[in-house]
Amino acid sequence: MRLLAALLLLCAFTAVSCGGAGSGESVTVLGSWTGAEGDAFHKVLAGFEKSTGIHVDYTGTRDARAILASELHDGTPPDTAVLATPGDLRTYAAGGELKPVGGAQEGIGGDLTAATGPDGAVRPYGIVVKAAVKGLIWFAPRSLPAATRARLAQPVGSVDDLLRIASGAAPKPWCLGLEDTSNSGWPGTDWIEDVVLHEFGPEKYDAWVSGRLEWESPPVRKAWETFGSVVAGTRSGTDAILLTGYGKAGAPMFANPPGCLFDHQASFITGFYRQVSTHLEPGADYDFVPFPGGQAMEIGGDLLGMFRSTPAARKLVAYLTTAEAQKTWVGEKGGGAYSLNRSVPPSAYPDALSRRIAQALASAKTVRFDASDSMPTVMAAAFDHAVLEYVTDPTSQRLDRILRSLDKVRCTTGSGSAQLPGC
Incomplete structure (x- = not known):
């Protein structure tokens, strides 16, 4: 070869x-x-x-x-x-x-x-x-309190630390929009994927993508619950989250006063920020920190x-x-x-x-493709839909039903499903 x-x-x-x-x-x-x-x-x-x-x-x-x-x-x-x-x-x-x-x-x-x-x-x-490059946490430096900017200048150890930093800057700090025509929901799947990869490591991530780790398992459930915290920390409300396009969700960061402070998005989001104003300068008007926890990168x-x-x-x-x-x-x-x-x-x-961003990618010890993109098409579509359903009612009872339903899809779409856990 x-x-x-x-x-x-x-x-x-x-x-x-x-x-x-x-x-x-x-x-x-x-x-x-x-x-x-x-x-x-x-x-x-x-x-x-x-x-x-x-x-x-x-x-x-x-x-x-x-x-x-x-x-x-x-x-x-x-x-x-x-x-x-x-x-x-x-x-x-x-x-x-x-x-x-x-x-x-x-x-x-x-x-x-x-x-x-x-x-x-x-x-x-x-x-x-x-x-x-996915899993980047974007913000408008001029909209953040000085103490928050100073905290972000240091490595953020975990996703829980990130949520605490964000909530310390504002009670409802998160930007979030899930609409993308027939692919709506994927910005929420990105949140869940990043938590699984960074908090629980590439082995758990790979097992989940391949169907060998159940949706009802503790790592995947924790990732959904973390996303639920983000939904709760979004000022715009359920309808706006479902109807706002992913490319427009971060625009309120640049309003005066800002409508949100943090946007979890991939490297391509900068093109949408430039649509807000041609005068926005990278690094000065918008900046990022990598998703916390480990030296992994999702692409x-x-x-x-x-x-x-x-x-x-x-x-x-x-x-x-x-x-x-x-x-x-x-x-x-x-x-x-x-x-x-x-x-x-x-x-x-x-x-x-x-x-x-390039340096962060080159420095990553672990690189993984987007999980839902790597899953069977039916499984990925079910994942997108489940995110939309969860946003309407991010409770433990609803999450129980969603994860059970996703495990049923996993069992019917997985290769050799009889050998998959719980199938």
């Missing part, structure tokens, strides 16, 4: 021996990147085309997931495609549609794309082209899978993980990308705040 990866990388930079300018080779890519993201990706592809002479035919559309399913059904898949979730990657790998990518993944997180193929063997079936990510193992496709897969390609991604302000390649230094990022 290592020899194959080395040869692929060599080919990606040796135009004469592996294709070269005017070689006539081409590769198709189906992706969801449009607008500024699409522009950033075109710059990455331009470097690949210049280095190899291979033409890339990229189709960018927000309907990429549905188009990919249709093309696979018709037997005409693209050479490579961006996959929405690790769950999609595992489904396509198990069905034999995806081809293994060998050892092309560099840097941290190389095991994040491992999946079981139709032969039962576990191999990498994709690459993490770019990541979004969302754009994955690239290979559906046709052509020489050109293999060269593209190898190139996209290199430091050269990744530096192009992260250096674009509109790209919103973070790299898992440790050879990409924080200095490659466009501003001081993004460099701090």
